[in-house]
Amino acid sequence: MKEEEDPLVRWNSLNISNAERELAKALLTGAISSSTVIDRYSSWLLAGIAGSAALLITGIGSILPYLSEQGFRCSVAFLVVAGFFGFMAKLRAVQVAILLDQESIIAERMNPVFDKHGESEEQIMAHAEARGMTLETDIDIHRVAGAFISAFPRPMHQFLQRKFQEGLDDPLSPQKRALRSGLYQSLFTGLQTLFFVIFVITAVAYASAI
Secondary structure, eight states, X not given: OOOOOOHHHHHHHHHHHXXXXXXXXXXXXXXXXXXXXXXXXXXXXXHHHHHHHHHHHHTHHHHHHHHHXXXXXXXXXXXXXXXXXXXXXXXXXXXXXXXXXXXXXXXXXXXXXXXXXXHHHHHHHHHHHHTTOOOOOOOOHHHHHHHHHTTSOGGGHHHHHHHHHHHHHOTTHHHHHHHHHHHHHXXXXXXXXXXXXXXXHHHHHHHHHO
């Protein structure tokens, strides 16, 4: 017969795993923190791209003699690609911001609930022990999830259940998703910069060749 694990050993193991998870969460959050700075740079560059596009469109008649038709088309093509990657970087920045805001709000609302539950649990267990009773005081997270998921339209239930189970299997999954979005944001911002620089070089090269 398998010997039951000592509650103190189980508590110690849980305490260690919780601390390690929180440390990993702090490192992941720190790695994502540069997203806002990258987003500001990408937004500034998008404004430059929009301004350049407006200048090309409104001044096409006066610009064509300096660029030639082929130079104008190439410049516009590179500018459009730069704008596309800037838009994709913006989408990823929004994803990062949403994931981090959700995590922050959930923690802010849930921590007081857990603290209050812990205090009440100690009192209840003390009374139960005095009366020789054994009570189950653990929170049933599946009931909590069921109440949450039921508030959404039925077509979303399966997706939410899958995401909920993913969070149970890996408590760091929100930070990992945010990190992946942050990495894509950096990639798209880099490509945005690259194609904008190519646009400038192309425009200057065609203008110099006239």
